[in-house]
Amino acid sequence: MCAQLLRVEQALSDWVASNLPANSSLPVDLAVDLAPVLSQAMRYAVLDGGKRLRPLLVLAAAESVNFGHTASSEKASQAALRAACAVELIHAYSLVHDDMPCMDNDILRRGKPTVHVKFGEAQALLAGDALQALAFELLTPAPEVVDTAVQATLCRILALSAGCHGMAGGQAIDLASVGKLLAIDELHTMHRLKTGALLQASVMMGAACGTASPAAKLALQEYGAAIGLAFQVVDDVLDVTADTATLGKTAGKDADQDKPTFVSLLGLDASKAYADKLLQQALAALARTGLGNTRALQALAHMVVNRTT
């Protein structure tokens, strides 16, 4: 897992707001950094921080479906690395925008000042926008690098999970739910979209970098749904049990903002038990995939539920 993490960090550093577009033979005069503040804000938002859970899910899922295949492994590996970075860029942009004063108005993220505190709101807004575009740029290199059919599939999954039927839709529900009493199924729906969609998409993008039967894909989808929900349940638990220094972001925020959470609806112990149940569901789904190597996916499921930050 550590080697994969280093690959992701290196690739993000190479690709985010470098002076050269990641997917194009460009006019030479564009190879200088025309908007240095934007580049800095983009790099600040992405590099040197974050658990990289989503990229690791992409790579682990890609590993599981490519296990034993040696043919075309270079292209598959490149596709998976690009998918891993692309999904992290979407996650990073969502945090930048989410932290802005008009949204959560948070000043601390990963133990550092948030992007708008450091670079101003306008550049933060633009940096988020540019990171979203960069995600799709990374997914669409020259056809020699990644097969175009895979490129199209990756863009399709990512776009759907990021937009109004996924992450952005979930955030909109979240906004509208502050101070309201949500039923548990409404809370599920919100989180399935807000956090779950992108986590599940990470798994499915990894799976799209190799070959898997429809049954295996369905089981991977269930795995993704279970850990996506588990992630949020654990997030709600940590918001109550961890402190700001450990989390690297403001703890106790949900209660302060009167947001409905699993803890507020189910209680702390029942929430912890629910997270464990979801872990078992995820592992059971993995077993049903029939794929050769799901060890990394198993480890990530444990990590999601047992994390302390």
Place this chain on the structure above:
Amino acid sequence: MCAQLLRVEQALSDWVASNLPANSSLPVDLAVDLAPVLSQAMRYAVLDGGKRLRPLLVLAAAESVNFGHTASSEKASQAALRAACAVELIHAYSLVHDDMPCMDNDILRRGKPTVHVKFGEAQALLAGDALQALAFELLTPAPEVVDTAVQATLCRILALSAGCHGMAGGQAIDLASVGKLLAIDELHTMHRLKTGALLQASVMMGAACGTASPAAKLALQEYGAAIGLAFQVVDDVLDVTADTATLGKTAGKDADQDKPTFVSLLGLDASKAYADKLLQQALAALARTGLGNTRALQALAHMVVNRTT
């Protein structure tokens, strides 16, 4: 042109924040509108307004490269319509974010209150984000609808033109340039990215929906660059010569904000003459394409330069 405009309006109305994702066979329970305010904000930002210049450029360019081809015309037509809408969604999202208080802080757009005035800043931010994702969703339907090689190319062109090496980069330069004295070549660079990149991308996305020789593509690229720049020169002229009611947005804003413009650098008459020169360049480039039917592209070039709003 009028028939094309109606096609675009209908497609946008069908695809923007409809209850069904545009590119996916979805779980039935997502077929309800979970985030109605977000959907409303997205539709408000896109529908019932705008000249639709970018979509018309896509369709005109697609027409020019598909002229005389009848084979696979249905797929090419579908690709072009989706590309036309996708590029408009990117344009629309950029306006939503650009109008926000932390950017231009504008309250009027297309003669109506801007999105954040109508729906609040948080929903405006999310609506812009979701519109960008939707653009890529539109470009990646099932492989039976549009060839995956075309899907990948369209995503590649759009992502590059929207991100830090294109539109967002240009906006960042624009932000940094307020109150500064730019040289004319710096102003060119800013506008080539801020407005030009997406206009040129519109032409090249249309061209990607059919077959054109490398020479023809190069000439189309020059056409796109010329009208992209002309568009901005005319914008600067209109900001001085037109009134707010005619423009549907606040006139005289550039001078008020002490922004460098072509008019402030070259003067009004020289700016008008420059726009005409760019029109001639665009028409000359079209003639060099050797393509069968460039009438719509010619008409659009005239429209860009001779528009009054």
